Amino acid sequence: MKLSDRITSLFLITLSGFVLIGSYKLGIGTLQNLGTGFMPFLASVLLFILSLFILLGIGRKSGEMNGKPPAGWKNLLRPGSLIIALLVYMLLLNHLGYILTAFFLMSQMFFISEPKKWFQNIVSSAIIAILSFIFFRWLQVQLPTGVFHIGW
Numbered sequence: 001m002k003l004s005d006r007i008t009s010l011f012l013i014t015l016s017g018f019v020l021i022g023s024y025k026l027g028i029g030t031l032q033n034l035g036t037g038f039m040p041f042l043a044s045v046l047l048f049i050l051s052l053f054i055l056l057g058i059g060r061k062s063g064e065m066n067g068k069p070p071a072g073w074k075n076l077l078r079p080g081s082l083i084i085a086l087l088v089y090m091l092l093l094n095h096l097g098y099i100l101t102a103f104f105l106m107s108q109m110f111f112i113s114e115p116k117k118w119f120q121n122i123v124s125s126a127i128i129a130i131l132s133f134i135f136f137r138w139l140q141v142q143l144p145t146g147v148f149h150i151g152w
Contacts, residue, residue, distance in 0.1 A: 005055075013048055023039075024037060085105055089101050089102075089105040092104075096148070097149075098129075098145075100129075102132060104125075107122055110124060
């Protein structure tokens with residue numbers, strides 16, 4: 001195991017401990033009445049378990065990751081464009097509304113992963129944006145409608 005994996009997993013274990021303590025202070029609640037700290041508590045437990053798997057090397061095949069990944073700016077293109085897409089989503093959500101920004105974000109994510117299947121990416125993005133909108137409305141979540149007032 002590489003030293004960077006150990007350092008990263010120890011950092012994430014420490015971070016999960018801080019989040020766990022903070023969520024406990026917020027109040028986890030009971031099964032019938034969940035408190036505000038319940039979801040951060042679950043997230044910190046999951047982060048702790050996954051970080052422990054990395055630290056112990058559980059799930060890694062022997063000899064995996066022996067070679068170094070190729071260096072260069074090309075490796076940063078996909079994660080960088082995803083971060084830019086998330087920032088644009090965050091900035092345009094209130095202005096354009098949920099459905100349009102969710103469609104644009106999903107289409108960008110699909111084009112990052114499969115750039116050659118443009119028709120399938122657009123249809124999948126539209127279906128996901130509409131179904132997630134319907135699901136959130138069913139949960140009675142207040143979503144931004146934007147300047148076009150798309151939504152009900």
